[in-house]
Amino acid sequence: METTLLLCSQLNMCESKEKTFFKLIHGSGKEETSKEAKIRAKEKRNRLSLLVQKLEFHEDTHSSRWGHLAKETRVSPEEAVKWGESFEKLLSRRDGLEAFTRFLKTEFSEENIEFWIACEDFKKSKEPQQIHLKAKAIYEKFIQTDAPQEVNLDFHTKEVITKSITQPTLHCFDAAQSRVYQLMEQDSYTRFLKSDIYLDLIEGRPKRPTNLRRRSRSFTCNEFQDVKSDVAIWL
Incomplete structure (x- = not known):
């Protein structure tokens, strides 16, 4: 009987020590x-x-x-009126460029102004790698046959560009850019001056929503890798 009590006492003491240890930890x-x-x-x-x-x-x-x-x-009406003085003045102003681009989209010919913008950006290139990458991208997007936004160029101009694209210079698109510029100045610009987009601006009316059936892929140098571009300042 005494042995049983002793064992119970020892068990209780062990249990008490374990609880104390658990609390401490x-x-x-x-x-x-x-x-x-x-x-x-x-x-x-x-x-x-x-x-x-x-x-x-x-x-x-x-x-x-x-x-x-x-x-x-x-855009103030006074500013918009100045755009009617010459095509050069229109493109020299950011708001004018944006308005003209909007107009070309309604005629589904925005590839012309986007090509011109791309050429302006291309001529600012300095590093050889940058020149090569941008020239290749412009050629594939605007010049080569069945390009996604092929511009209207004569066979000779396209042939000269095709031969020079392997070793492009900052002037390899000059002839093509001049041709597209003249086309826009003599054709699209005259219609722009008669369009609702321009008349609304010179009369101070709010911009109207434009309904388009297709979406333009504006030229950006995001299509190049490791190439910096200033084209954003044009749009």
Whole structure:
């Protein structure tokens, strides 16, 4: 009987030591719950703070973009009237270029102005690799037979470009660009001056929505890899 009591006492002592050891290592359940609650509360505050910052940043950026856009698209009738003085003046102004491009899209001939823009950007190239990559992209998009936005060029001009494209220079598209420029000046420009797009501008009327049956793939140098471009300033 005494032996049984002794064993029970030893078991109780072992159990008590184990509980004490467990508490020392892991802490009490209340302490653990309290720590977890504090951690969760801190994480929640951090998330809310980040969310507020993102919302404020988005709002500022959105307002800035819309303000910038509104400023860019506000063309005075006096400014628009100057575009009628010459085709050169029209293309020298960013708003004029944008309005003329919009007009060409209604006639499904925007490839002409996009080719001209691409050539202007190409002539700013400096590094040999940049010249080669841009020339190849322009040729494949606008010049070669069945190009996605093939411009209207005579056989001789296209042949000269085709022969020079393997070793292009900054002037390899000059003849073609001049030809397209003359075509736009003598044909499209005269119709633009009579179009609703231009008449609305010189009379100060709001821009009308334009319904198009196909979408233009505007020329950008994103089609090249590792090539920097200034073409964005034209559009």
